[in-house]
Amino acid sequence: MTILQIIVLAAVQGAAELLPVSSSAHVIVIAKLMGLDPTTPEMTLLLVMLHTGTMFAVILFFWNGWKKSFFSSRHRLIQTVKQVVLATVLTGVVGLGLKGIVERIAFGGKSKGEIELLFGNLGLISAALAAAGILIVIAGLRRNKNEREEITLKEACGIGALQGVCLPFRGFSRSGATISAGLLLGLARQRVEEFSFALAVVLTPPVIAREVLRLMKAQSAAAAGAGHLVQLFWPSLAGMALSFLAGLVALRWLSSWLEQGRWHYFGYYCLAVSAIVFTLYRIGF
Template sequence: MHFLQILILAIVQGAAELLPVSSSAHVIVAEKLMGLDPTTPEMTMLLVMLHTGTMFAAIVYFWKAWVATYFSSLSAFRTNALRIVAATAATGVVGLALLFIIKRVVFRNASGFEIEHLFGNTTLMAVSLIAAGVLIILAARIRERSDDLTLRSSIWIGAVQGLCLPFRGFSRSGATISTGLAMGVSRRRAEEFSFALAVVLTPPVIAKEAWRLYQAAHVQAVDSGHAVNTMHLIGPSLVGMVFSFLAGLLALRWLSKWLEQGRWHFFGIYCLVAACVVLAVG
């Protein structure tokens, strides 16, 4: 993989991962345009490191706000920890239920089914982008209230996050922030809580992708008859992580600015346009 390709994917992943426009849809389109195979160990390794870069970008960007909100006192920590745990549990319940339904109904309980089989379906991706775009536009029309985050709204946000997991194109940040806005949560609190959930969710995603890398390398080793060395992939992947980190920081500044200035709906319009592009490229 060339340095320019790594740079492009890092910027696309880093920006789109944290903006409410679906990073997966953008990365898949970029890979198709550059003729890359996302199933290779090289691409899997790069994706793991790009996710790591965006996770650290969210931690650095929101750290002061999270300290002020979540760690201001023992009581505040307990209350907010309960909300995060409840939301994450709702994500797991909804996500696993969707996975079960998709496997049993759509794929007729096929033994080799993995959720990644859905990711290459450009029609499904476009529909998901449209759904995210409509949700963002509708949420932007709701007048902001000063209501704080409650346990009930936390669970709803987590449940909607679970809906995003199987569908590439259904932006996680766009859906969770919009759900918070729709339930009367202030823009700042909705944004902070959405990315707190993302930081909790990202390590299992990274672990899953790392496991896929190990499995792919093992299969390749069995087929070729000798061990596959993936150490040469670390250097390019670290470069990608740095660029995704920097792109993520810039993306978060952009997101916060538009959210506070009442321009949230523009991200929804972009998702609708992106759906058309995905269909054309697919």
């Protein structure tokens, strides 16, 4: 993997990760166009490290807002922690459950079949992009004059469960789905945006740990030396730094469009990209 390829992937990831257009779908398609295999442990680790860069961008961007809304008092903090923890637990239950079902269907119960092997399937990515696009358009076009600031525990759990549905499917935007769900529930745009990205910050570390273990297992099976393993991390660390910078720019764009009522435009974009990806799939790319 060349430094130019890392720069391109980091720029795409940083821009798309924090917009509701599925960064994974964009990065996978770009990787395939550059001749890279998105199903390898090295690539999945790079994808996760790019997510790490954007996670730090999220923390920096939302920190002041979180202090005012979620950390304003001891009671509010306890309530927020409870909502985030329960939502994340439901994300894990739903996500891992779906992961097992998909692997069983796709690989016929074979023990070595992992859902990551499907991450390069453009047909599945196209379908997931279309589903996310439709949800975003519906939520964006809905007009709710009485937006609520407070998120109930039941609503937080519902958003967490929906986030779990996104995990096994590259193309089904996590932020697009969770923010759209909040809008459909009648929640204030800024509040649901802050809650959605708070969930992302909590979810990212265990995903990173899983991919690191997956990479180490793959390298162990190949009897690779420790030096080679260290070399594999350097591209990911460089990409993380670049995606952090691109993520800050993307967050300003997302917040601006969300507040201005332009959320549905992201849905139209997802539908357009879905059509392009489907065309690539049909021609056997």
